[in-house]
Amino acid sequence: MDITRFEDTIAAVSTPPGRSGIGIVRLSGPSALQIAADVFRPANPRRNPLTQPTYTLSYGHVLDDELIVDEVLLTVMRAPSSYTTQDVVEINCHGGIVAVRRTLELVLHRGARLADPGEFTKRAYYFGRIDLAQAEAVADVINAQTEHSRRAAMAQLSGHLSEAVNGLREGILSLLARMEAAVDFFEEGLELPDHEQTATAISDLREQVADLLGTAEQGRLLRDGLQVAIVGRPNVGKSSLLNALLRSDRAIVTPIPGTTRDVIEDSRNIAGIPVRLLDTAGMRSTDSVVEAEGVRRSEQAMADADLVLLVIDTSEALTTRDEELLRDALRRTIVVMNKEDLPACVTAETVTTLTSAPQIWISARDGTHLQDLEQAISDTVWAGGSGDVTDTIVTNVRHKTALQQADEALTRAGDALDSGYSEEFIAADLREALASLDEIVGNFVPEQILDRIFAEFCIGK
Ligand SMILES: Nc1nc2c(ncn2[C@@H]2O[C@H](COP(=O)(O)OP(=O)(O)O)[C@@H](O)[C@H]2O)c(=O)[nH]1
Numbered sequence: 001m002d003i004t005r006f007e008d009t010i011a012a013v014s015t016p017p018g019r020s021g022i023g024i025v026r027l028s029g030p031s032a033l034q035i036a037a038d039v040f041r042p043a044n045p046r047r048n049p050l051t052q053p054t055y056t057l058s059y060g061h062v063l064d065d066e067l068i069v070d071e072v073l074l075t076v077m078r079a080p081s082s083y084t085t086q087d088v089v090e091i092n093c094h095g096g097i098v099a100v101r102r103t104l105e106l107v108l109h110r111g112a113r114l115a116d117p118g119e120f121t122k123r124a125y126y127f128g129r130i131d132l133a134q135a136e137a138v139a140d141v142i143n144a145q146t147e148h149s150r151r152a153a154m155a156q157l158s159g160h161l162s163e164a165v166n167g168l169r170e171g172i173l174s175l176l177a178r179m180e181a182a183v184d185f186f187e188e189g190l191e192l193p194d195h196e197q198t199a200t201a202i203s204d205l206r207e208q209v210a211d212l213l214g215t216a217e218q219g220r221l222l223r224d225g226l227q228v229a230i231v232g233r234p235n236v237g238k239s240s241l242l243n244a245l246l247r248s249d250r251a252i253v254t255p256i257p258g259t260t261r262d263v264i265e266d267s268r269n270i271a272g273i274p275v276r277l278l279d280t281a282g283m284r285s286t287d288s289v290v291e292a293e294g295v296r297r298s299e300q301a302m303a304d305a306d307l308v309l310l311v312i313d314t315s316e317a318l319t320t321r322d323e324e325l326l327r328d329a330l331r332r333t334i335v336v337m338n339k340e341d342l343p344a345c346v347t348a349e350t351v352t353t354l355t356s357a358p359q360i361w362i363s364a365r366d367g368t369h370l371q372d373l374e375q376a377i378s379d380t381v382w383a384g385g386s387g388d389v390t391d392t393i394v395t396n397v398r399h400k401t402a403l404q405q406a407d408e409a410l411t412r413a414g415d416a417l418d419s420g421y422s423e424e425f426i427a428a429d430l431r432e433a434l435a436s437l438d439e440i441v442g443n444f445v446p447e448q449i450l451d452r453i454f455a456e457f458c459i460g461k
């Protein structure tokens with residue numbers, strides 16, 4: 001790895017462009033303090049960036065020659081205890097496009113280079129302060145849309161995933177060491193590692209990989225959100241339910257069946273998960289071309305959804321269409337027994353004979369028992385998991401793929417052992433598993449892959 005290219009000093013604006021209370025220009029590199037000293041005049045002449053103690057602030061002005069550009073607070077964080085492990089300076093300017101940009105131009109003019117996206121974090125990774133999984137978690141914290149995704153990202157940033165992966169690596173390395181010793185010293189009569197012991201060790205490793213992979217589905221939902229389709233025959237209250245869940249009048253509600261023709265979509269956080277709600281046209285046969293297209297789209301939305309809310313109007317007897325929909329209910333369906341404010345013509349038992357999907361009784365019109373429904377929605381995501389997002393959760397597709405490859409290689413190693421292949425073959429598979437795990441924490445990752453990962457970052461992070 002070529003770290004000489006990190007010996008220059010970079011600068012970037014770390015706050016979003018536009019008007020704001022403050023805007024921050026950040027510098028990192030060997031000349032960060034000198035460049036800061038060149039453009040900054042402290043109010044107290046004894047406090048200049050070159051002598052200012054680490055982790056302290058100075059008040060003063062950014063100057064362009066003798067012209068005052070802005071009144072600022074300047075922070076110094078000296079190597080090695082800084083974000084990048086290099087000398088870092090942050091200049092807190094007044095927010096607003098001109099003052100911040102002018103300050104950036106001045107430091108660039110004094111020899112700093114404009115940072116690439118994510119280059120501060122890339123430096124933290126290259127200089128070994130954090131590993132690759134942690135670096136990726138920085139972007140996840142920034143991009144988190146809900147409290148749960150933020151917590152999962154923070155757990156990863158704190159190193160929980162890295163610890164789990166490093167534990168697996170240790171396990172494989174010690175197995176490999178035993179095998180390689182056996183191969184080397186075979187002729188000298190050293191005993192081969194016990195077959196049973198090796199088999200147990202490999203299956204333990206596989207179990208741990210499977211545990212991590214088991215969290216990937218939750219991880220995907222935390223990252224991308226849950227797609228929820230609201231379906232049912234016309235007039236059961238699908239659009240009313242969408243509005244109730246969104247707490248707005250997003251969809252048109254009328255007593256006329258067939259009002260909703262197209263799929264209407266909006267998002268909300270439910271119990272920490274970003275949920276995309278799709279209200280669909282009622283499922284019925286129709287002669288209208290427009291409505292038929294609506295029904296086709298409803299079916300598509302239902303097929304694509306992570307979760308289906310199948311709405312039943314409990315104030316009317318079940319129709320054959322209702323019965324069909326209930327009987328065909330796929331996995332991950334919640335039956336929404338709507339209009340509980342009206343006298344019931346359907347019983348919970350009747351529905352149970354048609355489907356084993358959970359039932360929630362609500363009134364979309366009055367908003368009663370909506371919380372039960374929201375709880376049921378969040379239960380479908382956390383079922384099988386603890387719901388504790390401070391645990392290790394694999395949210396990143398790249399990590400998931402690497403774990404799958406590690407699992408395949410370990411499976412091959414186990415099979416090779418069972419078929420009585422020699423140690424060398426088993427060791428080759430184990431080394432492959434190790435390489436896949438290395439990709440997660442960032443040992444020996446090709447430059448292009450690193451570039452692709454960091455290109456997703458914001459400038460200034
Ligand atoms: N009494 C009562 N009426 C409801 C409830 N939910 C919906 N409705 C009424 O049922 C009719 C159809 O509602 P709508 O949401 O358009 O149904 P959709 O065709 O399934 O989208 C409207 O007149 C709503 O006011 C409910 O919980 N209780």
Ligand SMILES: [Mg+2]
Binds near residue numbers: 238240281282
């Ligand atoms: Mg509707």
